[in-house]
Amino acid sequence: MYSTQMEAAKKGIVTKEIKRVAEKEKIDEKVLMELVATGKVAIPANKNHKMLDPEGVGKGLSTKINVNLGISRDCADVDKEMEKVKTAIDMKAHAIMDLSSYGKTHEFRERLVQTSTAMIGTVPIYDAMGFYDRDIKDITPKEFLDVVKKHAEDGVDFMTIHAGLNRETVEIFKRNKRLTNIVSRGGSLLYAWMELNNRENPFYEYYDQLLDICREYDVTLSLGDALRPGSINDSTDICQIKELMTLGELTLRAWEKDVQIIIEGPGHMSIDEIEANMILQKKLCHGAPFYVLGPIVTDIAPGYDHITSAIGGAIAATHGADFLCYVTPAEHLRLPTLDDMKEGIIASRIAAHAADIAKNVKGxxxxxxxxxxxxxxxxxxxxxxxxxxxxxxxxxxxxxxxxxxxxxxxxxxxxxxxxxxxxxxxxxxxxxx
Structure with a gap:
């Protein structure tokens, strides 16, 4: 018996998910199993996501792309978002990330799990704001973890958790001024909670309990970069690197409990820094799969950030990034429409495929x-x-x-x-x- 894909791989068990991913990637099952066992590849596959056609993310595999969707206060039409989900899957997106941040989001998440063959990700702290419907200061650590458990029960395959923003990292952030401060939504919410309560990040303080939830449902932990650069001015600064070092430590703790890990990365970054950042991430985080937003290589192109992101994504994936989060023309401007989403998917798929050619991915x-x-x-x-x-x-x-x-x-x-x-x-x- 096994609890997670990683535990199965460590025991030499070829799961149906490993078999399917090996078939898709045209690689030997034993080779893939070793990569999963050592954390170099993650196969996000929640036990309760019955519709999933699994994908592998990591070393030697084709570059995967993620599409962000979800309802917000200004755009709360679940049916419209479900139309986007269907289109995204038809356009061969590998993952759908539900970033819903308004009201009771369970309906959308439930429909998503019931229909999506692509892996599903969420950011539970967004949902906590609507679920509890009160000031963030008053949400307790247990309540944050309860939302994580609810998402796991619902069938979410991977979750972004900003566990690397601990008190030590916050002090470094305060001493080293940035042009754009903290641009991560989840990171800014946790920073606010920590400052208002004068307490440690609950996801860092109660990390072992978080891992227990992930292990029970085989949720892959996507360790979020709360201090990712939101401008090319802030890239590769001490704040970003300090958090990355903490994520490396948290990676080893997760692997000890057989919990799969993906590391999230920048962000905005000039072209000449991308290769070094990919090498640094792989080194500090022990070869764990790397998931990047962009990187967006210039800050001056609102309306065209699917292009600035595709440029950075192709370079990043060529030098080690395994998973690209799409960016649409609407980035920094509004919630994307269906057409915006299509343009973002195409741009990301071009970037991913161009990198796969450079990486000599089979086929x-x-x-x-x-x-x-x-x-x-x-x-x-x-x-x-x-x-x-x-x-x-x-x-x-x-x-x-x-x-x-x-x-x-x-x-x-x-x-x-x-x-x-x-x-x-x-x-x-x-x-x-």
Whole structure:
């Protein structure tokens, strides 16, 4: 018998989840089992999430992407969010993170667990605010843990918990001024609770109880970065690194109890710092899977942050990040619409795939080679089938029809593919109109 995927792997048991992930990733089950046993790969798979088609996150596997959804006070339409869930899964998102922060969120979470084949994440401290409906100062440590347990019972596969923001780290933050202070919502709420009550972070103080909950339901703990940089000015500062060191210690404590760990990372960061940050995280956190928001590589592009994030995400994943949280064009501006979500997913999938090519993930280049073959053969239907966004590719083609079907309206008769195909087949070539 086993309680978690990690415990099973340590005992040499190939679970159905390990078998499925090995099949998807085209790797040997024993190799995957060793990676899970040593914490290099996490397979978030809550025992109560019956619809799950499991994914592996970590070393040697394809880069995964997460989509943030959820209701808020200003946008509380559960049906609209469920429409986004269906679309996100159809667009091959690997994870759905419910960031609901208003009212009684159980309805949305319950429907999500009942329908989502993708792994599901939550941030319980958001839900605590609505669930208890009182000032954060008055929520007790036990009540915070009760919300975690409720999410675990409901079937959530991984949870973001900002356990690394302890009193020691807070003092360092106070002594080292930042341009944008604390931009993590969960981190700012915990900081407020700690300051108002003059107490230790409850998730740090009662970390063992938190691990017991995770072990019981096989919830993967996604250790949140409360002090992630919210501007390129604040990246790789002492606050970020001190918290990361604490997360490394908490990782070892979790593994002792067979609880799987994912480490969360920046944030906003200039391009030249990304590689070093990935190396540092892997070193300080013992090779645990790394989950990044972006990194967003410039602060000046609201409305286009899916692009600034995809640039950073591709570089980050190339150098060790395993899991990319999507960013939409609406980042920093509003709750994303369905169309915003689609753009964010496409941008993140491009970044993830580009990194998989660089990392030599098994089979990653095959997709590109098939597309190149279809382009050489000017096989439009095949190109559409292979396109990351088939609908958009078809629409662009249909909106500007060429005179010659074996070309497009940009090149016409002087299409290089058309020219080379005819010349190499010893066919006559007429370029005049």
């Amino acid at each position: 990653a280049r095959d997709w590109d080679n098939e597309m190149s073959k279809a382009r050489k053969e000017i096989d439009w239907n095949k190109m559409f089938d292979l396109a990351l966004d088939s609908e958009k590719a078809k629409r662009y083609r249909e909106e500007s029809s060429p005179e010659h079907e074996d070309s497009c309206t940009m090149c016409g008769k002087i299409c290089a593919m058309r020219t080379m195909n005819k010349v190499m087949a010893n066919e006559s070539l007429t370029l005049s109109e």
